[in-house]
Amino acid sequence: MSRLSSTIEGWRSFDSFAAAGLISCLDPRTIILSALCTVIAMTGAGKGEVMVLLPLTAFPLTLLVLANIPPIWLVKRILPVLPFALMIGLLNPWLEQGTVTLPGGAEISTGWFTLASITLRALISAATALLLIASVGLLNLSRGLAGLKVPALFITQLQMLFRYFFVIGEEFQRMERAWRLRSGSRRGRMPLKLAAQLLQNLFLRSLARASRIHNAMLARGFNGEVPAGAPLHWRLRDTVWLAGWAGFALLCRFNLPLLLGAMLTGQPQ
Amino acid sequence: MSHHYLHFNSVSFTYPDGTKALSEVSFEMYHGERIGLIGANGAGKSTLLQLLAGFLVTQSGSIDLGGLKITPSTIAEVRRTLGFVFQDADDQLFMPTVFEDVAFGPANLGVEEPELTPLVLETLKRTGIAHLADRPPYHLSGGQKRAAAIATVLASSPSMLVLDEPANALDPIARRRIIEQLRGFTHSQLIASHDLDLVLDLCHRVVVLHEGKVAAVAPPMTVFKNKELLEQCGLLPPLRMQELPPEGPQLKVVEGHHHEIAHHHHTAEK
Amino acid sequence: MHMSDALISPEVGLSMLAIAGGALALSCHRCSREIRSGEKLSQIPLMGVLGAFVFAAQMINFTIPGTGSSGHIAGALLLAVLLGPAAGFxxxxxxxxxxxxxxxDGGLLAYGANLFNMGFIPCFLVYPFLWRPLVSRDSSRRRIVTVSLITGIIAMTAGAFTITVETVFSGITTLPFFKFLMVIVPIHVLIGVGEGLITASVVLFAFSSESGELFLDQKNRRIGSWRTVAAFAIAAALLAGMLSWFASSNPDGLEWSVARVESTKDVGQQPAADLLHQKSAELQRSTSLLPDYQLGTPKSADSATAGSVIAWRTSAAGLIGSALTLTLVLLLAMLLKTRQRRSAVPFSKR
Known part of the structure; x- marks a missing residue:
């Protein structure tokens, strides 16, 4: 299956999770803000930190559990994201000069901790982004953003993009499939000239589509103002959820796990 | 005010590239009438619809709708009374959910919130898609999309519907449902279609276009029985009126297709 | 290439988010005014559909001529040419x-950085200051192809450069600045070739097609108005301000962008670097509740060895604590889930 086809399939799957589950009872703004808190706390951890990051995985895991998303779905989507961060991170064990003595007495480069830290960061951030959209859904996400005072035109643009990706994407898919069937290539790349022709063709169709949509809007009295969707309701549970996760992120930022662990193992600070 | 609801008065239109799409088109339509607009590809059907909706501007002649002449200055008012259902429902359903799409028209006409939601829900119920209100359009089937597209138009309570291929690419049951639905409406309807069976089922009269000219305006049976006219305009009678043997078409089996031959023998033995 | 949450610091991430978000808000303000005035009613569906077009087009992998590699378009330059900088952005x-x-791709916090690298640069810098002036006098076929090719390469390379700068300033990974640039720039030149050629082919097609008049005012628009120049200057000043503020508040990042490249020298021994270390250590002490906790953040080889024993004791505690916190949170989630199961109604039955 081509990247385009798998994206169309994948995009549909995002919407199917969002409808069910506890997350749909919360205001989308709550989820967006708590995800941001988590990511900011994560990026705030110092270079090479691993322990501080570990508890932050609780946020994406909670979303995973509450939104009933199959873990394998998440794994499949996270894997393609890792290579870039790993590529950058892998240099560290050789570039860094500092060493750390392990309990057994062996000395290793601090770079390994940097690498581990980067990998963990990549996992947490990818999981948070994917689960944010999977648990909230495209539509509610855009409503949440509107509720967070993101300009109305951008929200409309986002919704139009969601809406017409399926239409344009499927037109594209048919053309691409026709090329694949004739070229005999299953995953191959397209020669530039052919790609350009394909895009020109698709561009023309897209323009025609845009002008038909414009007509449809005019026919129903469009005057430049796209009506906003239903207003959102912030409830007590939203405050509790956001305060909880923001507090948790803050505690993680200031090494809560260490405090807890020290208390348990009876070690002095 | 005339007793006609819609009046095309020798309307002509030529595209900038010189293609003459319509010449001297005249016909009229009565209140509550359903008119079928038929003709081969390129006969001028869609140009005619676009002129009516004001997407194109009449170059000569005039179009009157409910006593109002359609011009760029009256078009906003004209569109209040005209419900335009596009051929591709994807063009019509541009909002994120069915509910918001249905609300788009009335909201632009100034209907505000205490009244808007009940109006939308009522319209959805009337078109039988109340359960789809919160769905995004890309999660709808072809028939559901078509029903939603019709709902978006009905919500603005137009007095006339203009439909471009209302049953295009629908499965037989969805097609049947749409036909029943349109028959139930009291609006004047102008239906452009290649589906002549649908036209036969629904329309009081038919306008036949041929190369931009009106070739005939008559009741459907009169038009469809006139083989000479149909042939001249590049049309065929509705399937229902084509002469078929009562047991269906006899397809011959091509030699060498063993499977089909076996099947043939089997049915013959029966 | 996307900047990643895994490599960005909150300072860099939030600053870039502020810059890109500000540019987005201004663009929206400007465009919605045009749309509301009725001047460009068709802009909304056009933007939506072209967004879908670019999104789909990004998934087509094509071979870059003259090389064995493949690429896909990013599309911002194309959008800027077709729709203008604000709408394109x-x-x-x-x-x-x-x-x-x-x-x-990238992540939530890195979104600002990515929008800057892949949106702001092509739409507000490359298009108005290079593409448009270069094409406005002579918009022949050959000219458009050449200019698109060159500006495509410039836009991509500039994006690669800012990614490197952002990564270095964030200081989450050790990155030899110049060596890294040596690797990353040639790759982006190649990607830029594909970007430029595809942009040219679609742009030429758009200008010559029947719907060309849609884009004609874009094509003929006056170049480099004072307002654009002013906006550009303000953005540049803002960026410079943020960077210098950041540089002074986070000497760590600067330190190794300068020092690490010469990897043979021992950074810890240099007096200037020492000063920086002191400062950064002070900063760390003032922001951290647990100043002793320094696993993996040694400032030099010496302090690392000295601190490693403490680091390991604390990290054992950290590990246990992490596991405990995680378990607690997950237990809470499970609890909520069982409650939810009792009350939830499946979507299909709503």
Whole structure:
């Protein structure tokens, strides 16, 4: 299956999770803000930190559990994201000069901790982004953003993009499939000239589509103002959820796990 | 005010590239009438619809709708009374959910919130898609999309519907449902279609276009029985009126297709 | 290439988010005014559909001529040429946001940085200051192809450069600045070739097609108005301000961008670097509740060895604590889930 086809399939799957589950009872703004808190706390951890990051995985895991998303779905989507961060991170064990003595007495480069830290960061951030959209859904996400005072035109643009990706994407898919069937290539790349022709063709169709949509809007009295969707309701549970996760992120930022662990193992600070 | 609801008065239109799409088109339509607009590809059907909706501007002649002449200055008012259902429902359903799409028209006409939601829900119920209100359009089937597209138009309570291929690419049951639905409406309807069976089922009269000219305006049976006219305009009678043997078409089996031959023998033995 | 949450610091991430978000808000303000005035009613569907077009087009892998490699378009330059900088920027912003969420390309905090690298640079710098002036006098076929090719390469390379700068300033990974640039720039030159050629082919097609008049005012628009120049100057000043503020508040990042490249020298021994270390250590002490906790953040080889024993004792505690916190949170989630199961109604039955 081509990247385009798998994206169309994948995009549909995002919407199917969002409808069910506890997350749909919360205001989308709550989820967006708590995800941001988590990511900011994560990026705030110092270079090479691993322990501080570990508890932050609780946020994406909670979303995973509450939104009933199959873990394998998440794994499949996270894997393609890792290579870039790993590529950058892998240099560290050789570039860094500092060493750390392990309990057994062996000395290793601090770079390994940097690498581990980067990998963990990549996992947490990818999981948070994917689960944010999977648990909230495209539509509610855009409503949440509107509720967070993101300009109305951008929200409309986002919704139009969601809406017409399926239409344009499927037109594209048919053309691409026709090329694949004739070229005999299953995953191959397209020669530039052919790609350009394909895009020109698709561009023309897209323009025609845009002008038909414009007509449809005019026919129903469009005057430049796209009506906003239903207003959102912030409830007590939203405050509790956001305060909880923001507090948790803050505690993680200031090494809560260490405090807890020290208390348990009876070690002095 | 005339007793006609819609009046095309020798309307002509030529595209900038010189293609003459319509010449001297005249016909009229009565209140509550359903008119079928038929003709081969390129006969001028869609140009005619676009002129009516004001997407194109009449170059000569005039179009009157409910006593109002359609011009760029009256078009906003004209569109209040005209419900335009596009051929591709994807063009019509541009909002994120069915509910918001249905609300788009009335909201632009100034209907505000205490009244808007009940109006939308009522319209959805009337078109039988109340359960789809919160769905995004890309999660709808072809028939559901078509029903939603019709709902978006009905919500603005137009007095006339203009439909471009209302049953295009629908499965037989969805097609049947749409036909029943349109028959139930009291609006004047102008239906452009290649589906002549649908036209036969629904329309009081038919306008036949041929190369931009009106070739005939008559009741459907009169038009469809006139083989000479149909042939001249590049049309065929509705399937229902084509002469078929009562047991269906006899397809011959091509030699060498063993499977089909076996099947043939089997049915013959029966 | 996307900047990643894994490599960005909150200072860099939030500053870039502020810059890109500000540019987005201004663009939206400007465009919605045009749309409301009725001047460009067709802009909304056009932007939406072209966004979908670019998003789909990004998934087509094509071979870059003259090399064995393949690439796909980013599309911002194309959008800027077709729709103008402001509308083009809004569209590419929507595309990048969807990428950040659907493919986890980059991440939430890095969105600002990515929007800057892949949207702001092509739309507000490359297009108005290079593409348009270069094409306005002579818009022949050959000219458009050449200019698109060159500006495509410039836009891509500039984006690669800012990624490197952002990564270095964030200081999450050790990155030899110049060596890294040596690797990353040639790759982006190649990607830029594909970007430029595809942009040219679609732009030429758009200008010559029947719907060309849609874009004609874009093509003929006066170049480099004072307002654009002013906006550019303000953005540049803002960026410079942020960077210098950041540089002074986070000497760590600067330190190794300068020092690490010469990897043979021992950084810890240099007096200047020592001063920086002291400062950064002070900073760390003032922001951290647990100053002793320094696993993996040794400032030099010496302090690392000295601190390693303490680091390991504390990290054992950290590990246990982490596991405990995680378990507690997950237990809570499970509890909520069982409650939810009793009350939830499946979507299909709503």
């Amino acid at each position: 809004i569209v590419i912003a929507s595309v990048l946001l969807v990428q950040a969420l659907l493919f986890a």
